[in-house]
Amino acid sequence: MADHAHEPTEHTHLLFPRSRFDEEARSVITKEEGALAGTAIGERLAYNDYTTIDWLHDLVKDSYRFRALHSREGLRARIICNFDACSGWIAVSIIGALMAFVAVAVDLSVATVGSWKYGYCSKNPFLSRETCCRWAEEEGKPCDQYKLWGDSYGMRFGIYVGWAVLFGIISSSVTMLSKRALPSVTPKKDYSNGITTSLNDNLTAGKSLYMSAGSGIPEIKTILSGFVIPHFLDIRILVLKAVGAVFAVATGMSLGKEGPFIHIAACVGQLVAQIFPKYQENGKKLREILSAACAAGLSAAFGAPIGGVLFAYEEVSVYFPRKVLWRTFLCSMVAAMTLRALNPRGTGKLVLFETNYGTLYRPEHYLVFIFLGIAGGLWGGTFTMANFRWAKWFRSLPTIKDNPVFEVFLVILITAALQYPNPATRAPGDIIIKNLLVSCDGTKDTWVCQNESRDDGRWDYIAWLAYGTLVQLASTTITFGLKVPSGIIIPALVGGALFGRLVGQWVTTISPGIFAMVGAAAFLAGVTRMTISLCVIMFELTGELEYTIPHMIAILVAKWTADALSKESVYDLAQSVLGHPFLDTDHALTLVQHQSSSLVEALIPPATTMVELTINVPPNNKVSRKVLKEKLGYLHRRGLMDGGVVLVQKGLLEGYIAEPELDFGLNKLGKGFGDDVEVRLLGDSEEGEYDLSTFVDRTPITICSRAPMEYAVEIFGKLGLRYLCVTEEGSGKLIGFVIKKRLLIYLDGLKHE
Template identity: 75%
Template structure:
């Protein structure tokens, strides 16, 4: 196994362009006695169906008891989910306010300091004290000279970026991998179980949304939601946003909320001991993250449903709704913006659109879709080129330094883009009929042609889109939501200069939603988020038009959203049943037989159990070694008698039964796998799944996709049509590898 690198692919092998390939040697390996090796070794899979059964047994045991204590325990158990999500909502709101206030204070240092209290933000410093000219006297600029201001601005931005990236470096970790190669590459096995180190991952970098989607789909990324990562992500996000780079804190807020969700869920035994139930709480936490970032509680719920979660039953929907609501209530009570409202970009245009404006809304949607469709490809090409240059390769902090220098040089000269992202959006969405004291409105009130103002808007649009393209993917906490909104608002305000019948702020608002729809491919959730961000319910139809057109346009260019691309590039396993079925439809005849392991693999992973239903420890140890050698962390061994399937025992249970419970047994000791145990027998039959889900080898591949996707199972046993004889079994990862091969054909 190769040394871990940040570019390690966990899908089937890739070429330098990122396309999946299968070498001749790899193909031949599957036909040898050595057999094939599955990828995705860094991720183990949960079984939603087993989690459901496990919780049902727990529920029955709890409700079989009688008496006062039993009634109290049952009531607490019934309320535990609601209590947990309420706590998550409140805690996340406090964390969000702390990060927001810290960002405002740190970002203000790029311009000057508050003479009364240098530890408060510019807004807080100037809240009540202004001069007659409308300027704040308490906030002192570092210098009155342009070039001195420029140098200080860039210097602080570079310092903040280095701090953020350096903090992110502390979150670098190697995920576990199975196999002797991990032990022979200089890595120490963990816990003595033969697991070594696999893919390197910067856990606090990026938005975290691709990783959260992977976790919620049923895969495990160890330690990704630990308290340490929460702290590193929060600190890194403060300094990253303060740099002024084209990134936002909204994506990181979802990761931070998931970390909060884990800390709270682990305090409840009901969720701590059940991976499926634990993910239900995590789904609610994600909604609280967006609710706290934007003050958009309903949008947060819909975002979790549309973009983040795979398993979302009605009970989870209700708890997610409560969690998001509590976060919004707490945010309103804390009043971080000083307005007493949760609306971030409140507007009141006082005019309505007319049918002739529909064409402009469609054009904004097309523009947003064109950028969203090309952004993913441009960002990927930039990353492959720039991060492979001799100077930058292996130096993520230096990459951040270079990008900040470029971003600051592009932003500072432009009065429109010099402010933080949230403030830029506020300025661009303003209605100049009611607010004259604004740089945008003062320029739009001019009667001298305003071509320099048009140039600033055009320059700001191009600069924002370019800087976003080179920023996304840096090793700092960073989201794409605010940068996309800023780019769309700039373009929309520019377009609004040529449509004088209504406020240009309306086009800025619709353009912001269109550009975010193009890059993120969100629809309903984004539409609701825009309502809640602006308070403008009247403009639902313009938003719907622009968002749908943007999605259609972007999909015509590239099927992958920015989050799908990140999952693919980072090698995170994720089963999207909708996209999977579209891929299979293009195959002339795709049946389950296509994804069966080769005969050499199945020979090593099948145990023919004698009539006495017992095998020796040595036999089981041998098959466990086969699993480790092939890297099948979430694989297992099938049990047959005369070729007929009798059961399945997973690798974790087999290893636990042999190396923990049966540590003192000798190699010749017989171990019962099937039937009823007798006295003094060592029995592992309780670990055997006697009712595995089965499918015939000639069944359409769509059956396998739906079974894995809808039931959330970990493995699927395959029998021969007609005879019922076992011919193999398939784990979820094998299906994903097959689908990835179709994607890149």
């Protein structure tokens, strides 16, 4: 996320009223936290490149803002208060409408660019094949205005592959432009021992990310859980993601645009939120808007407003109270309404794969639905492991590691060469699904229905379905993780629909399209472990409410089967591979419960670390500026952007002061003071004193060192804390100071035991 959007919200005064220094403090702290890292000295923790927000302190900060706003009188004050109360509803409405426009632009661009692989529209080359032929098909006439490339199969095949490779190179090249380095703290001054010498004046970068690659969902989950990924939601990334997604989907690779739509929607949400100071200056409030925006992304992608709300709740959000649920509902609804009004598909409907099977399933068909669920779970469970091993081996090869665009070139070349010969997989992903879900009632004249009406055994048709299933699943395994914008939803649906249609060839009592529909849901459930949201999305995609139970059976069986093979969904795996911090309390509690004895004391930092991060405050409540500069130097050298020091008096915890506040207090407010001056940290200040007590959090959350580790997991997860102080059992003395990142490192260690 952009620096100007988040850093101010994380370091304003937290548990005390606003002072006259607030505005200046915000601007200075923004610059400090945006600085890039230099030398790494001392004990450095993993995830130092990510800052965290403190949900509890942001809640208190918003309370002070609310009270200050409502303490004023007069008509103007009432208008401002009413606008403030409505600002959330206004923001999500704008986000929903804007996301629908972006989705339509991307959809139309994908349709046009993707059509160029097959031919061109003679009356307007910028029309897609579907748009070019729409009027002719409505009148029952052949489409003469869309011209295929060449007259021979060989020429069409070569041009198809050539266009696909070109589109892939363009998409990957655009993605390369989104490479950004995550910032770390720059230790501009070495304050240890009172010496003020420059350690490193050059800006250096921490970990690098291709911010427009992949779906963006793992990063969005990281952000919504309380971490900050600078620049990830910038308008520049939005543009690169949208352009890259158009050309990536147009290649015909096993990827979809629905996942990237979530990232694009979050970018739109970030941009709109900056209009409202209420969200611009508070990390917790901003994440409420981002949760709603994610729902609009899926709503605009599938025309599934209810499914979008449930997806935001089930899959990406950590903090989702009822107020957020209502606003998410509105955001998703506005996105769907705008999408229907724009009518990009020309049908006037939101339903993407409308079906009407007309036949009812019988109890014996439950066995087939269970079988589809098992198959989907087996593929979902093995996919995560196979994709991880493939990436670990293939992407570690020097040529591939140093040339991501070359990897895209190879995968597209292989995928296009294998897909084009098969009539079942030659079309774009959404068209493939639409063709496979069709019910052949005698009036349909599609390739699928023509073959299923034959009475000669249809072994060549069955072979094409089997071949298509294997190619789709294999190509999805090697495609996921490429340096292009890509999602897993459409590829999984295509693989499941192919397999379900294949199974349906041996069950002749109902339409094979029913098994294609249920198989698609099962395979997607196996990969993502979605349940309720996926079930609703399938209803909204197909309009088939009658098949609630078959979907529920297949989805649950797929999830159980996949969980038995691998606990991580594809998004969890991506988070682990990319190294993003994320505290999943359910998984964390499972890890901790498998330990015979796991207590909070295991999180306590080494003694040397605690000495450096602790300030012993004498009875006069004052400490020399020299001591504070030493402590600030220790924080800088650890590279912590969201660390701090604890204040102790007679062994008892008295407060906490964050690194940015300490830095501001020493280097801005205390610019004219010498190192020997006494700085007040506790108690009431007197006139003329050098006072930093207003920067001290006097109510830090504590936990006993002998408490079960589950307590720490729940407190960090449910309260959204940035830090937790550990006290000794019996005496109550401070013996440890734990930040969220240290808990994550501990949990990572348990995963690899």
